[in-house]
Structure formats: structure tokens, C-alpha cells
Amino acid sequence: MRLLALDEEAERLGLQRGMTLADARAMIPHLAVEDIDEAADANLLEAVADWAERYTPLVALDPPNGLVLDITGAAHLLGGEAPLLADLGGRLLMQGFAVEAAIADTPAAAYAAARYGNGGIVAPGSSAGMLSPLSLAALRLSHDVVAALDRVGLKRIGQLLAAPRAPLAARFGRGLLYRLDCALGIEEEAISPRRPVAALVAERRFAEPVSREEDIAATLASLAAALAGKLEEIGEGARLLELALFRVDGAVRHIAVSTSRPVRAPRLVGDLFREKFAGLAEEIDAGFGFDMIRLSVLASAPVDPAQVDLAGDALAESDLDALIDRVGARLGGKSVSRIAACDSHIPEQAARMIEPNAPPARPLPADAWHIDPRPLRLFEKPEPVEAIAEVPDGPPIGFRWRRALYRVARAEGPERIGAEWWQDHPDQFTRDYFRVEDAAGHRFWLFREGLFGHETGAPRWYLHGVFA
Amino acid sequence: MAEKSLSHLRRRIAEIEGRPAATMERQESDPRPDPESDSEGREASPEPAFAAHPLLARNGGALLPFGIAHIDRRLGGGLARKALHEFRSPQTRDAGAVTGLALALLARLAAADRRPILWVMERSAIREAGLPYGAGLAAFGFDPGRLVIVRVRKPADALWVMEEALRCRGLAAALGEIRGEPHDLDLTSSRRLALRAHETGVMGVLLRQAGDAMPGAAATRWLVAPLPASVTDDFAAGIGRPAWRLTLERSRIGTSGTFDVEWDNDRRSFAPLKRIGPALPLSRPAPAFDRPAFPADAGAVVALRRAS
Numbered sequence: 154m155r156l157l158a159l160d161e162e163a164e165r166l167g168l169q170r171g172m173t174l175a176d177a178r179a180m181i182p183h184l185a186v187e188d189i190d191e192a193a194d195a196n197l198l199e200a201v202a203d204w205a206e207r208y209t210p211l212v213a214l215d216p217p218n219g220l221v222l223d224i225t226g227a228a229h230l231l232g233g234e235a236p237l238l239a240d241l242g243g244r245l246l247m248q249g250f251a252v253e254a255a256i257a258d259t260p261a262a263a264y265a266a267a268r269y270g271n272g273g274i275v276a277p278g279s280s281a282g283m284l285s286p287l288s289l290a291a292l293r294l295s296h297d298v299v300a301a302l303d304r305v306g307l308k309r310i311g312q313l314l315a316a317p318r319a320p321l322a323a324r325f326g327r328g329l330l331y332r333l334d335c336a337l338g339i340e341e342e343a344i345s346p347r348r349p350v351a352a353l354v355a356e357r358r359f360a361e362p363v364s365r366e367e368d369i370a371a372t373l374a375s376l377a378a379a380l381a382g383k384l385e386e387i388g389e390g391a392r393l394l395e396l397a398l399f400r401v402d403g404a405v406r407h408i409a410v411s412t413s414r415p416v417r418a419p420r421l422v423g424d425l426f427r428e429k430f431a432g433l434a435e436e437i438d439a440g441f442g443f444d445m446i447r448l449s450v451l452a453s454a455p456v457d458p459a460q461v462d463l464a465g466d467a468l469a470e471s472d473l474d475a476l477i478d479r480v481g482a483r484l485g486g487k488s489v490s491r492i493a494a495c496d497s498h499i500p501e502q503a504a505r506m507i508e509p510n511a512p513p514a515r516p517l518p519a520d521a522w523h524i525d526p527r528p529l530r531l532f533e534k535p536e537p538v539e540a541i542a543e544v545p546d547g548p549p550i551g552f553r554w555r556r557a558l559y560r561v562a563r564a565e566g567p568e569r570i571g572a573e574w575w576q577d578h579p580d581q582f583t584r585d586y587f588r589v590e591d592a593a594g595h596r597f598w599l600f601r602e603g604l605f606g607h608e609t610g611a612p613r614w615y616l617h618g619v620f621a
Numbered sequence: 622m623a624e625k626s627l628s629h630l631r632r633r634i635a636e637i638e639g640r641p642a643a644t645m646e647r648q649e650s651d652p653r654p655d656p657e658s659d660s661e662g663r664e665a666s667p668e669p670a671f672a673a674h675p676l677l678a679r680n681g682g683a684l685l686p687f688g689i690a691h692i693d694r695r696l697g698g699g700l701a702r703k704a705l706h707e708f709r710s711p712q713t714r715d716a717g718a719v720t721g722l723a724l725a726l727l728a729r730l731a732a733a734d735r736r737p738i739l740w741v742m743e744r745s746a747i748r749e750a751g752l753p754y755g756a757g758l759a760a761f762g763f764d765p766g767r768l769v770i771v772r773v774r775k776p777a778d779a780l781w782v783m784e785e786a787l788r789c790r791g792l793a794a795a796l797g798e799i800r801g802e803p804h805d806l807d808l809t810s811s812r813r814l815a816l817r818a819h820e821t822g823v824m825g826v827l828l829r830q831a832g833d834a835m836p837g838a839a840a841t842r843w844l845v846a847p848l849p850a851s852v853t854d855d856f857a858a859g860i861g862r863p864a865w866r867l868t869l870e871r872s873r874i875g876t877s878g879t880f881d882v883e884w885d886n887d888r889r890s891f892a893p894l895k896r897i898g899p900a901l902p903l904s905r906p907a908p909a910f911d912r913p914a915f916p917a918d919a920g921a922v923v924a925l926r927r928a929s
Contacts (some may be wrong), residue, residue: 473737473769473791480771480782488772492755492765504755509769527760529720530751556925557714562849565859590860594847595714618751621721621761621863621884 203405213344261336265291285311292332351449355379362442376448377419390415393452399445413510415454432483528598528618535615545605559591596620695876704840705815705825709832716750718847728763736793741771741782746800762886776803787817794824812838844868
């Protein structure tokens with residue numbers, strides 16, 4: 154076992170990363186060690202990344218313990234780069250993290266400055282000067298390459314910069330120069346932000362944290378009003394909205410609602426979030442309050458001008474859409490559906506549930522539905538029954554369903570429905586469907602699975618649906 | 622003079638309570654035997670006077686008639702659309718029948734009202750009786766494209782969705798399916814539903830699967846049981862149109878009754894079920910004489926909660 158991470162105290166005592174535990178214990182017998190929990194570390198890093206979105210939407214993870222923030226165009230919101238760096242460092246320190254942070258022209262230069270240099274702000278264009286005294290490991294080269302460079306006496310980045318490029322590329326490969334160029338800004342290096350950047354964002358920071366529900370609702374209303382203006386300018390409405398609540402202690406809660414039609418009316422947005430809050434499985438823990446609230450439009454769509462029309466029908470339609478959205482926000486988007494016909498002769502595949510406002514995948518004719526006798530309600534899975542039939546391929550004369558015995562008074566059938574043989578499902582059997590009525594008048598849809606003597610020796614019976 | 626103002630007051634109260642005033646007046650002023658106690662066969666009897674009452678005439682569009690004279694007469698012209706109606710079946714196996722009756726009524730409503738119909742179903746109701754099936758609805762005479770289906774976990778959620786739906790004027794009706802007798806479905810919640818339906822005119826239908834009679838604010842409460850279907854004309858051994866025995870257990874205007882009806886899915890109309898002779902013999906073996914072909918029916922069958 155080896156030491157992978159050390160706290161300040163351990164470092165001061167002379168322990169090093171990579172030491173075996175036995176050596177470390179020999180030095181300091183009462184050393185406290187914990188097993189590493191990489192999943193928890195990754196979660197923590199994600200949480201810190203969530204928190205870091207207060208500075209910029211472009212936050213990328215640099216596992217296991219780094220974050221890359223693209224603050225282009227975002228620094229002025231906090232009064233410049235220096236105040237931003239001070240704010241970030243100070244807040245993380247208060248949360249109990251040890252932070253090394255740097256701002257530089259390129260992600261690679263910032264990485265080197267933060268991890269191997271002195272951190273702070275590297276003035277634009279001075280990356281080469283900052284990098285020169287640093288060891289080659291700051292370029293994120295592989296161990297082999299660093300060792301090979303070390304053997305030829307290249308230990309500092311400055312030495313690489315001074316060396317002729319062609320022999321370096323020939324001897325150590327293109328990767329080395331690529332890393333060097335990335336750090337100097339000659340090559341573009343993209344960071345991969347964790348989440349897509351919202352099209353529109355409205356946010357509010359508070360000097361004093363807010364925690365009352367009414368305050369959050371009022372803030373939400375004003376943010377929604379701000380967004381409504383922006384959406385109106387571009388002629389669009391929001392389809393997916395996300396509310397981010399930044400708690401003082403660094404925890405961030407994201408709450409998203411989607412809508413069936415583009416919306417921009419602040420009242421509707423407020424309603425949707427109110428239902429969402431009411432339907433949340435776990436309460437929002439305000440803790441010591443939220444110091445920043447952000448509302449972002451993650452997806453938008455053009456608003457159909459006809460919808461704004463005040464004619465009765467359009468209004469009724471939008472009324473229903475608002476209801477569907479409210480229900481979806483509270484109970485989950487999948488709870489609302491419509492029935493659509495599908496092109497299949499297998500009964501359970503002939504109809505399926507679609508999103509309420511989804512356009513039909515393929516326009517189906519008006520008489521898309523079979524006119525054969527079909528039950529009013531179909532079980533999600535056919536329920537096995539014990540049926541007695543007079544002859545192996547005849548209608549049932551009685552069956553036991555859910556422990557109750559039914560005597561068949563009349564039966565219609567069979568309607569033979571073959572398996573989809575062209576789809577190569579060897580386990581699918583032909584079904585013989587019977588519509589049966591018992592003595593009391595209950596009407597059921599039963600089927601026998603498997604052709605006796607051809608497909609199976611012991612056909613099984615199922616109850617698939619109930620008729621009116 | 623006093624009588625006149627009393628009658629005026631009664632009418633006003635009836636209007637507030639949303640029930641036809643005439644029944645009350647007629648019961649007090651008309652000493653003739655109640656036409657409601659007539660046998661069901663006397664359908665040709667003249668319509669009672671209250672059918673032409675101005676209040677009913679004004680609400681003429683707000684009634685959903687069965688289309689069978691002797692049933693509509695007891696309802697004062699039909700089911701009020703601005704109200705909550707409850708349909709229940711005592712056992713899970715009757716779920717198909719009670720669903721059928723409610724959908725038959727809504728199919729009649731849908732023919733006159735182009736707005737969609739919302740159906741909120743509780744998860745346990747789906748597990749026990751299945752999901753609505755598009756092809757079956759279409760064959761039944763109900764356009765599945767008009768349905769908005771909401772599936773929820775708990776009865777409380779179903780009641781919430783139903784109340785929201787009854788507030789939404791974009792809907793023709795809201796159908797709420799609840800299984801059993803959850804404690805969330807109490808007098809207060811059903812009164813809320815009834816009030817919402819009365820405010821917006823969205824018809825509320827409470828479908829109670831395997832539910833006992835409970836106090837509620839529904840304008841009518843029906844017990845629905847299946848009946849053997851009549852014989853079709855063209856196929857003697859086949860199963861004809863769906864038939865039910867409806868028991869009007871409770872109504873705001875104080876009427877009750879039992880009716881046997883069948884549903885004509887092609888014409889989207891109800892018809893009184895004609896008593897027919899014994900079903901034609903089927904090609905089934907005669908019961909064995911020396912042993913029971915079937916064990917005797919057990920006692921009351923109750924649905925047991927599943928283990929999983």
C-alpha cells in the first residue's frame with residue numbers, strides 16, 4: 154500500500170506521495186490513514202465544479218483534483234481577473250479546500266502555473282517566461298517522454314524552448330511539440346465543459362443569503378421576467394429551463410423543467426417551478442441560504458405567433474398545454490402521454506404511449522386502428538392463466554385467473570396472430586386469441602401461445618385484456 | 622304572494638345547488654303517482670313536466686343524456702355535465718365493465734364536444750386492470766386520439782391531477798380512476814372535485830375500481846356490473862354488444878333505479894337490453910354425470926395484494 158495524498162501536516166513531517174505505508178509508519182508510527190475512495194473524490198470534484206459555475210458556465214473537469222474554467226468575457230462581472238481569483242480562492246478556502254489557482258492565456262499554461270508554478274495571474278503573452286523555469290512534468294507529458302528528455306539533459310521547459318524543434322519532433326514525436334504549443338497558445342486546445350452552455354441566462358447574487366421560499370419565488374419571478382424580455386427579442390420561447398440554487402456552503406442544486414410548447418410568460422414559468430418544488434422527492438435544503446440564483450434557458454424554440462392569438466380555441470389549447478406542463482413538472486415528464494397507433498399486428502405493439510405533443514412519427518391514416526374485436530384495456534404483460542380446453546387447439550371451456558375460476562359461457566375465435574418470423578425471434582410463438590364471456594358476463598381476451606404439436610407440446614394460456 | 626316568493630326562493634336555492642328545481646316543486650305540488658316508479662317498459666309515457674322547466678332548458682346543452690327515455694327521466698334529462706359523477710364496480714374483475722360504461726358516456730360526450738378528455742390512472746389500477754388499449758377504444762367507438770393519459774403513483778396524485786384537469790377549460794371531461802377506498806378520497810376531496818367541475822363545466826368522472834360505496838359529493842353514483850351480451854343478428858354463437866346492469870345508487874335529485882343497457886358502438890348509443898331466451902347451446906361436451914366438471918364456486922373473491 155502506498156500513500157496517494159497527504160495533508161499539510163504530513164507533508165511538513167517529511168512524508169511523500171508514493172511512499173509505501175510501511176515506510177511511512179516507520180517514520181511516524183501514529184500516522185492516520187484512510188483508504189482512497191475514488192468515487193467519492195470524483196463526486197466531490199463534480200460538486201465543486203457545480204459550485205464553480207457561479208463564475209462561468211464553461212467549467213471542465215481535470216480529474217482527479219483539478220478544474221478548468223474558461224473565464225473569457227466573464228471576469229468583469231466580478232470586477233476583473235484579480236478580484237475573481239481572490240474571490241474563488243477565498244471561498245474555496247472557507248469551504249476547507251487547499252487551492253492552487255492560476256489565470257493564464259491557455260488552459261495548459263494555467264495548469265502549469267497552478268500546479269508547478271506560483272499560481273496567480275500570468276500576464277497575457279508572458280506564458281513562455283512563466284513556463285521556462287518549470288520542470289517538464291508541467292507540460293502533462295507522459296512519464297516515458299519526461300524520462301527520455303531527462304536522459305538527454307533536458308529538464309526545464311526553457312531548455313525545450315531554446316532547442317531546435319525539428320530534431321525534438323523527430324526524436325520524441327509530435328506529441329511533445331503539441332503540448333508545448335498548447336501551453337504557448339500556438340495550438341488551440343479546447344476544454345470540454347461539463348454541461349452545454351445555456352442560450353440565455355439570468356442570475357442574481359445576494360449580499361445576504363436568502364432562504365425563505367417566498368424570496369426564492371420572487372427572485373424566480375423577476376429572473377423569468379428578465380428572460381421573457383430576451384426571449385421576446387429573439388422571437389422564441391423556452392422549452393427547457395433550469396434553476397440553479399447556489400448555497401452559501403458551496404452546494405448547488407439544479408432543478409430543470411421542460412415544457413410541451415415554448416413558453417415565455419413569467420407567470421407560467423413560475424407555475425411550473427412551483428409544481429416542480431411541490432413534487433420533488435427530497436426537499437430543497439436551504440441550509441444557511443442561497444447567495445446566488447440563476448435561471449437558464451437550456452433549450453428554446455420559435456414561438457408560433459398563432460398561439461398568442463386570443464381566439465377561444467387557441468386559448469383552450471394553450472390552457473391544456475399549461476396543464477400538461479404543470480403535471481409533467483410535478484409528477485415527471487413521462488407521466489403524461491397519448492395513445493398512438495403503430496404499424497404492427499402484434500397486439501401489444503399496435504399501440505404505444507407517446508409524448509402528449511409529439512408529432513406522429515409517420516402520418517397514419519384515420520382508420521389506422523384494427524376493427525377486429527380488441528379489448529378496451531390491455532394488461533402491460535399478459536397474465537398467465539390455467540385454462541382447460543376441450544381439444545388442444547379449441548377454445549377454452551374454463552380458466553383460473555388470479556385464483557378465481559371462470560366458466561366460459563361463450564367464446565369467439567380463434568384469431569390467429571403469428572409471430573414476427575422475419576425478425577428472427579425463435580422464442581416467439583403463434584398466438585390464438587379468443588374472446589370469451591363467462592356466465593356473469595365478464596368478457597376477456599385470452600390467448601394460447603404456441604401451436605400444439607408444431608411449435609410446442611404444451612401450449613400456455615394467457616389473459617391479455619378485458620372487454621367492456 | 623307568500624307562495625310565489627317561496628317558490629322563487631326554492632328555485633334560487635336549487636339554482637345555487639345546481640340541481641333541477643322542478644323535481645322538488647313537482648313532488649310537492651303534484652299529487653299524481655311518481656312517474657319514476659313506473660315500470661321500465663312504459664317508455665312511451667309522456668315526458669314529465671319538469672323536462673321543460675326553464676332552468677333545464679337553459680342548461681339544455683349542459684346535460685349528457687343516455688338516450689334512453691326512462692333513464693334520462695330519472696336524471697332530470699341526463700347527466701349534468703357541470704358535475705362530478707361516480708361509477709364504481711365492486712370487484713376488480715368488473716373493471717372492464719365500469720370502464721366501458723364511463724367511456725361509452727364519454728364517447729357520446731366526445732361526439733358533441735371536440736375538446737380532449739384527460740384520463741388519470743393510479744398505478745395500482747393499471748396493474749390490476751391494464752392500460753387503455755387504442756385499438757380496443759377505437760373498436761368501442763371512442764377515438765383514442767382524444768385521450769390524454771396521466772399515470773400517477775399515488776391516489777393523492779391522481780386526485781391532484783383530476784382537480785387541476787377540472788380547472789382546465791381546454792378539456793371536455795376529466796376521468797379519474799382510483800382503486801379501492803384510499804383515505805385521500807374523502808368527502809372533502811370529492812367536494813372539491815365537484816366544485817371545480819361546476820365552476821368550469823368540465824365533466825368530472827370518477828372511476829372507482831373495486832371500490833365500496835363511500836360518502837362523496839358526486840351528483841350521481843352508479844354501480845356497474847357486466848351482463849351477458851345479447852346475441853348478434855349475424856352470428857348467433859358470437860358475443861354481441863357489451864351489456865351492463867347499472868344501478869343508480871345515489872343522485873342529487875333523489876332518484877334511483879336499476880337499468881339493463883347495452884352499447885351500440887357503431888351508432889354510439891345506448892339501448893335497453895332486451896331479455897332474450899337462454900343462450901343457444903354451444904358445441905361443448907355435456908357435464909360429466911359422475912363427478913363435478915367444475916368445483917363449486919368459492920365464496921367472495923377478494924383481490925390480494927401481490928407480494929412484489
